[in-house]
Amino acid sequence: MPTRPQKAEKRTSGSAKLCAGLVEGGTTPSMGEPRPPPFCGGPCRSSVPVALQSLPPVARLGCPCGPQLPPTPGAHPECTPESSSCVFPPSWYRGTQLGRVGSTRDTARGVLVLTESGLSMVDWHLVKEMKPPRTQQEWEAEFQKYQQFPEFKILNHDMTLTEFKFIWYMEYSHRMWGRVVGLAYILPAAYFWKKGWLSRPMKGCVLALCGLVCFQGLLGWYMVKSGLEEKPDSYDIPRVSQYRLAAHLGSALVLYAASLWTGLSLLLPQHKLPETHQLLRLRQYAHGTTALIFLTALSGAFVAGLDAGLVYNSFPKMGERWIPDDLLAFSPVLRNIFENPTTVQFDHRILGIASVTAVTALFLFSRKIPLPRRTRMAVTSLLAVACMQVGLGISTLLLYVPTPLAATHQSGSLALLSVSLWLMSELRRVPK
Numbered sequence: 001m002p003t004r005p006q007k008a009e010k011r012t013s014g015s016a017k018l019c020a021g022l023v024e025g026g027t028t029p030s031m032g033e034p035r036p037p038p039f040c041g042g043p044c045r046s047s048v049p050v051a052l053q054s055l056p057p058v059a060r061l062g063c064p065c066g067p068q069l070p071p072t073p074g075a076h077p078e079c080t081p082e083s084s085s086c087v088f089p090p091s092w093y094r095g096t097q098l099g100r101v102g103s104t105r106d107t108a109r110g111v112l113v114l115t116e117s118g119l120s121m122v123d124w125h126l127v128k129e130m131k132p133p134r135t136q137q138e139w140e141a142e143f144q145k146y147q148q149f150p151e152f153k154i155l156n157h158d159m160t161l162t163e164f165k166f167i168w169y170m171e172y173s174h175r176m177w178g179r180v181v182g183l184a185y186i187l188p189a190a191y192f193w194k195k196g197w198l199s200r201p202m203k204g205c206v207l208a209l210c211g212l213v214c215f216q217g218l219l220g221w222y223m224v225k226s227g228l229e230e231k232p233d234s235y236d237i238p239r240v241s242q243y244r245l246a247a248h249l250g251s252a253l254v255l256y257a258a259s260l261w262t263g264l265s266l267l268l269p270q271h272k273l274p275e276t277h278q279l280l281r282l283r284q285y286a287h288g289t290t291a292l293i294f295l296t297a298l299s300g301a302f303v304a305g306l307d308a309g310l311v312y313n314s315f316p317k318m319g320e321r322w323i324p325d326d327l328l329a330f331s332p333v334l335r336n337i338f339e340n341p342t343t344v345q346f347d348h349r350i351l352g353i354a355s356v357t358a359v360t361a362l363f364l365f366s367r368k369i370p371l372p373r374r375t376r377m378a379v380t381s382l383l384a385v386a387c388m389q390v391g392l393g394i395s396t397l398l399l400y401v402p403t404p405l406a407a408t409h410q411s412g413s414l415a416l417l418s419v420s421l422w423l424m425s426e427l428r429r430v431p432k
Contacts, residue, residue, distance in 0.1 A: 117170035118240060119151045122228055124221045130179070132172055139165065149228050150238040178220065182213050185259075205262060212255040216248070223248045242305030242338065249301040253294060256414070257421055264425040271372050271426065278369050283427045285365060289358045289382075290420040296351040297413040303348050304410075308341035309401040315394050318346065352393055355416075359386040375426040382419045389416050 121129070122145050133139045143164050146152055152159065189206045192198055198206060226241035273279055303309055312318040327343055330336045336343040363383045371379070389412040396402070396409045 116151075116155075116239075117167035118174075118224060119149065119171075119227045119238065120146060120164065120167040121171045121175070121224075122146055122149055124224070129172075130176065132169075142168065150230060151227065155237050175220075178217055182217065185213055186210060205258075209255065209258060209262075212251065212258070216251050216255055219244070219248050219251055239305065239307075242302050245305040246298060246301035250298050253297060253414075253417065257294075257417065260418060260421055261425065264422060265428075268374075268425060270428060271375065273372075273427070275429070276369075279427070282362070282366055282369060283424075283429075285358075285362050286420070286424050286427055289355070289362050290417070290424055292351070292355050292358055293413075293417050293420050296348070296355045297417060299344070299348045299351050300410065300413060302338060302344045306339070306341045306344055308345040308348070309397060309406070311341045311345050313397055313400050315349075315397055318342070318349075352390060356386045356390050359383055372426075375423070378419065378423040378426050382416070382423055385412070385416045385419050388412060 123129070133142050139161060143161055146164060146168075156163075189210060193203065193206065223240050223244035226244050227238055231238075312324065316322075318324045324342050324346070326340070327346060328336050328340075329342070330340045337347065338344070359382055363379055366376070366379045389409070392405065392409040392412050396405045399405060
């Protein structure tokens, strides 16, 4: 059995001989002729800048073929037997890892809203707050700061120190996890950038995602501040602005979707699908359905921010009526869409029903088109997750929004968006 050094040597040798990465000048072993200028071993046959010729094969990110390793027969139908198949590159690792931790953080923010823990930490420090209180005196000082703000005065005036510790640790965990998300992206990205492993388009993608990570953290504190402000004219319980909550969730969804799309684009080989009229329509339907799913998930922020899930706990009717009397109770009418809990719940119901209807229509239309097995699996998975999400939403409503079920429903929206992005990736057009 070959030893580990022998395997590594064989792998390196195979990569060099089979044009799996950068091929240095010299002679071809089989032909004895001078080699052409360095090129990629995949189907694109793109030239490689001289400055990058010294990099190892796995370092070449951003090529349409992706990084190359020794050949895997049949892995890419568009590749020749002499070329090799794409494997898991560092950029795929960044995209998918950031997507995983980002999706967990999105769910954690939803749990904070459900447990009303988001206003327990009344200040923000990038480094100082990473150390939690340890002594009794430190905890009492932290509790005294919380007592100066509206949530304690109006809602939690009888809260004990033990109860405060629970909601404080909930918010603390969310903030620390946000820092983990940032470091999980920024540190590997900086390392790959320094090594010169990123192409120019990939550098632009890295900078955009890095900006979104930083913006997301600042937007989170801007949202929390809205719940700490004194509102003498308001008789409502203290809560963060639903507008800022929706902005915070929306930016998180954009960050997650961009990270996942980057990972899928680098990981999954593209199908060579015939550009028929039916395929073009299916691709357009998939894009529209994904946009509708995103909008439905975003409307959930207004439901959570206004506690709109507790207004009418019946389905399919809202109380005894299909259209409730207080649907347009606010003036001007436009305020109802974003500030009237009844209207917000009504809109979320309509968007949810429209989403599952669109997914069902997309599935039925796709049955008429010959699709690859993986693409067919994506369509079927999208329908299954959509049905599950509708069931979770109705159950959450009828059971008066229990926290575990509501958190699962919020996670389901992220799963549905993920599968729809997977389907879009499967149907993307192959560049000429």
